[in-house]
Every structure is written in structure tokens, then in C-alpha cells.
Amino acid sequence: MFTLSETSILAAILLVALGILGWGFYRARPFGKLGILAWLQSVVLMTPWLLFFGLFAAGIYINIAGILFLVVTSAGLYIFLGRQLRAAGQDAILKQRATERLAADSSLAANSPQLAVAELKPEIPPLPEDDLNAIKGIFGIDTFFATETIAYQDGAIFKGNLRGEAEEVHNRLTASLQQRLGDQYRLFLVENTDGRPVVIVLPSRNDPKPMLRSQKVFAGILLIGTIATSLEAAGLLLNFDFFGNPGRFREALPIGVGILTILVAHEIGHWILARRHQIRLSWPFFLPAVQIGSFGAITRFESLLPNRKVLFDIALAGPAAGGIVSLLMVVTGLLLSHPGSLFQLPNQFFQGSILVGSLARVVLGSALQSPLVSVHPLVVIGWLGLVINALNLMPAGQLDGGRIVQAIYGRKTARRATIATLILLALVSLGNTLAMYWAIVIFFLQREQERPSLNEVTEPDDARAALGLLALFLMITTLLPLTPGLAGRLGIG
Numbered sequence: 001m002f003t004l005s006e007t008s009i010l011a012a013i014l015l016v017a018l019g020i021l022g023w024g025f026y027r028a029r030p031f032g033k034l035g036i037l038a039w040l041q042s043v044v045l046m047t048p049w050l051l052f053f054g055l056f057a058a059g060i061y062i063n064i065a066g067i068l069f070l071v072v073t074s075a076g077l078y079i080f081l082g083r084q085l086r087a088a089g090q091d092a093i094l095k096q097r098a099t100e101r102l103a104a105d106s107s108l109a110a111n112s113p114q115l116a117v118a119e120l121k122p123e124i125p126p127l128p129e130d131d132l133n134a135i136k137g138i139f140g141i142d143t144f145f146a147t148e149t150i151a152y153q154d155g156a157i158f159k160g161n162l163r164g165e166a167e168e169v170h171n172r173l174t175a176s177l178q179q180r181l182g183d184q185y186r187l188f189l190v191e192n193t194d195g196r197p198v199v200i201v202l203p204s205r206n207d208p209k210p211m212l213r214s215q216k217v218f219a220g221i222l223l224i225g226t227i228a229t230s231l232e233a234a235g236l237l238l239n240f241d242f243f244g245n246p247g248r249f250r251e252a253l254p255i256g257v258g259i260l261t262i263l264v265a266h267e268i269g270h271w272i273l274a275r276r277h278q279i280r281l282s283w284p285f286f287l288p289a290v291q292i293g294s295f296g297a298i299t300r301f302e303s304l305l306p307n308r309k310v311l312f313d314i315a316l317a318g319p320a321a322g323g324i325v326s327l328l329m330v331v332t333g334l335l336l337s338h339p340g341s342l343f344q345l346p347n348q349f350f351q352g353s354i355l356v357g358s359l360a361r362v363v364l365g366s367a368l369q370s371p372l373v374s375v376h377p378l379v380v381i382g383w384l385g386l387v388i389n390a391l392n393l394m395p396a397g398q399l400d401g402g403r404i405v406q407a408i409y410g411r412k413t414a415r416r417a418t419i420a421t422l423i424l425l426a427l428v429s430l431g432n433t434l435a436m437y438w439a440i441v442i443f444f445l446q447r448e449q450e451r452p453s454l455n456e457v458t459e460p461d462d463a464r465a466a467l468g469l470l471a472l473f474l475m476i477t478t479l480l481p482l483t484p485g486l487a488g489r490l491g492i493g
Contacts, residue, residue: 037084047074079462125149125156131181132156135201138176143169144199155185155202162197166457167307173199174454186304190456197457208302211282219283226263226286230293231256237380255381258329259293262322262385269321270299270314277310279303287441292384295441296392307455308407312464315403316471319389323474326385330356333378334363341374350492351484355477356383357492368492386478393475396421396442401475403450404468407460414449
């Protein structure tokens with residue numbers, strides 16, 4: 001059974017979750033149907049967690065199949081509610097546009113265009129006058145009705161009213177800008193600090209630059225270091241120091257190659273989706289780590305992203321590919337495990353992850369009650385791969401998880417998620433050096449958000465949002481250990 005402290009923690013989690021839902025309902029009521037639908041979406045997303053922890057607190061265990069069923073059902077309901085929300089929101093948007101158009105037409109009828117321009121007194125942007133006039137000419141009352149021009153960096157910000165679907169308007173404005181000025185400028189559609197869409201036009205010379213030769217050399221050095229640390233991690237698993245005994249290369253090679261295979265699968269996932277969307281990626285900067293071979297890689301975008309959907313697709317593809325390969329290794333390794341397998345692991349090993357522990361309990365059964373459990377090497381390799389991919393899914397900065405949160409929820413939420421992740425890592429690092437390492441990596445290398453997409457206003461569809469939440473859920477179940485009470489109920493240890 002659960003100890004008093006474990007029960008208190010679970011009860012606190014449930015109370016916090018219910019409090020968040022109650023506060024959300026209170027905030028949603030003034031917005032009518034739109035607010036209630038949005039609140040119901042949050043309820044649907046949190047229901048699997050509430051059931052999971054609530055039943056744990058009651059002493060009832062849900063196996064991995066039940067968890068996946070809850071998540072898939074939750075995702076289906078989330079998509080359904082999202083469609084209802086979009087339909088209701090479309091009606092509200094049409095009414096708002098009709099009101100704005102009537103107001104704009106009345107204003108134009110009452111004042112001459114010359115008087116309106118004179119009253120705005122726009123600040124002159126640092127652009128050639130002919131280019132600025134050409135840019136202003138792309139706007140119209142049926143796309144984006146510009147009312148104010150403000151100098152910004154090497155270009156300009158145009159404030160006004162969006163008069164159509166954001167994606168359609170952005171495509172029309174971009175095409176018109178290219179027709180007038182070729183490839184000299186980039187047009188961004190983003191949200192202002194007040195939440196209203198604005199257009200930003202910047203010279204194309206500000207586009208991301210390709211890697212320098214020195215950066216490629218550094219990436220190559222890190223790759224060589226990662227190969228070495230992968231072999232060292234393999235040696236440590238086999239109870240010898242590879243750096244001190246390089247002659248035992250053949251013994252460490254299979255496990256080292258397995259770790260590198262997962263790393264390569266992760267990067268190939270990014271590369272395939274980036275190529276599909278015609279986005280250039282930098283070479284990966286691998287992060288060597290003696291403990292598990294590598295902590296993954298840092299990859300930069302060398303092209304501007306057209307929208308948040310593309311950001312989501314490329315960010316998710318890496319962990320999805322690496323995670324699937326890792327999961328297949330774990331399951332295959334568990335199926336191949338027998339009393340004579342290479343590794344004899346203490347049963348506490350399987351308490352380190354809800355996901356791995358649950359899978360092991362399903363496949364190995366009562367064998368987990370033995371002090372030492374014989375497992376195939378693929379189990380260990382796959383577990384390391386799951387940890388590597390889960391660490392990259394943490395919702396912070398330019399990690400894959402941070403990019404996913406930014407794509408789904410926007411930059412403001414992504415910024416808050418980064419701060420929360422850093423605070424959590426700082427607390428956990430008091431007793432875990434791995435958390436301290438990641439806190440340092442994120443703070444110094446990855447804490448900044450990804451640069452805005454060309455169309456930052458259009459949100460990803462509900463299916464992508466559900467996939468992102470599923471990825472974050474699997475990340476937590478990989479990194480979150482089983483409590484001693486739950487492990488005992490499962491027959492682990």
C-alpha cells in the first residue's frame with residue numbers, strides 16, 4: 001500500500017489539478033459558449049491524469065494498455081471539441097469582421113484618405129522610399145487594413161486590422177510582396193503585445209545564415225566525442241572502462257552502435273520532415289555524456305519557418321523516430337530475455353521509469369520479484385534511448401519539447417514553461433547530477449525560444465495538439481519513477 005507521504009503527494013496533485021479546473025471554469029464563464037468549450041478541452045486533457053493519480057491514491061493500478069486507451073480517448077474528445085470550438089469561433093469572427101468593416105467604411109466615408117494619412121503621422125522606417133511605398137501597396141481592406149507604420153530594426157511594423165483567415169491573408173500578402181520586390185524582404189504575421197495581429201517586414205539579409213566551416217569542424221569533433229562516450233557507456237554497462245582498455249573494443253561495439261543508432265534515428269526524423277517542408281537544418285551538435293553515451297543533439301534552423309505547423313512537425317519528428325526505435329528495442333529485448341541473458345539487473349532498475357517498469361511487468365511477469373533479473377542487452381539500450389529522447393522532450397527553450405509547446409500554445413506559454421522547467425530542474429538537481437547538467441545546458445545554450453515563423457498567428461490543428469500532448473505524457477512516464485508502494489503492488493522488487 002502507499003505510505004502516508006505518498007498518499008499526501010498524490011492528494012496534493014489531485015487538489016491542484018481540480019483547483020486549476022475550477023479556476024478555469026470561473027474564467028471561462030464570461031466568454032459564453034466559446035469559453036466553456038475551451039474549458040472542456042482542458043478538462044478532457046487532464047482527465048487521464050486525474051484518473052491515473054486518483055486511482056493510484058485509491059490503490060488501483062492501471063496498466064500501460066489502460067493508460068494508452070485513456071490518452072487516445074482523451075485525444076479523440078479533444079479533437080471533437082476543437083472542431084466545435086472552431087465552428088463557434090468562426091461565427092463570432094464573422095460577426096466581428098462585419099462590425100469592423102462597417103466601422104471602417106463609415107470612417108473612410110467621413111474622412112478623405114489624405115486627411116487620414118496626415119493624422120497618423122507615421123514614423124519613417126529605415127527603408128528606401130520606393131520600397132516602403134511598394135510594401136504599403138500590398139495591403140487592402142479585404143486582407144490587412146494598415147493604419148500605422150512604425151520603424152522596427154531594419155524594416156517596419158504595420159499595425160491594423162486583419163480582414164480574413166490569417167493563413168490565407170499571409171499567403172496573399174507574401175505573394176504580392178514577392179511580385180513587387182522579389183526576394184528582397186520577408187513578411188511576418190505575428191501577434192502584438194496586445195494580442196492583435198501585426199505585419200512585420202524585414203530585409204531578407206536577416207535570414208538565418210548557413211553554418212560556418214569552423215562550426216562544422218566543431219560539430220564533427222562533438223560527433224567523434226559522442227562515438228567515444230557511447231563506447232565508454234557500453235564499457236561501463238559491461239563492467240570495464242573502455243578508455244582504460246581500448247583493446248576490448250569489440251565487446252563495447254554492439255551496445256555503442258545501438259546507442260548511436262537511436263541518436264541517428266532521432267536526427268533522421270528531424271531531417272525527413274525538414275526536407276518535406278523544404279527547411280534547411282544545421283549539422284547536429286551532439287552532446288557527449290559518459291553516463292548514457294549522449295544527451296542528444298542541438299540542431300538549428302537555417303531557414304525561416306513558414307508557420308507553427310512546420311515547427312511542430314519538425315520538432316516532433318525527431319523524438320518520435322528515436323522513441324519508436326527505442327521502444328521497439330525495449331519490447332524486443334524483453335521478449336528475448338531469459339535466465340541466461342547477458343545482463344543481470346537488480347529489480348530496482350525497473351522502478352526508475354513508469355513506462356519501462358510497466359512494460360517489463362507485462363512481459364516478464366513474476367520474474368521481476370527476483371533480486372536479479374536477467375535481460376537482453378536491447379532492454380538496456382532501448383531504455384537509454386527512451387531517456388535520451390525524453391530529456392529532449394522537456395518543455396524548455398529550443399529543446400524539441402520547448403519547440404512543441406511554442407508551436408501549440410504560442411510564445412508566451414512556451415516562455416513560462418521554460419521558466420517552470422528550469423525551476424524544477426534546479427530543485428531536482430539538489431539530489432541528481434543529471435538534472436543539474438540539463439539545467440546548465442538549457443540555461444546557457446537552449447533557453448531562448450525559436451525565432452518567430454513567417455505566419456505566427458495560425459495555430460496547429462487539434463490533431464497535432466493531441467500528438468504533442470501524447471509526446472509530453474510519454475516523456476513524463478519515461479522520466480518519472482515508480483513509487484515504492486506502487487512498485488510493490490506491481491510485483492517489482
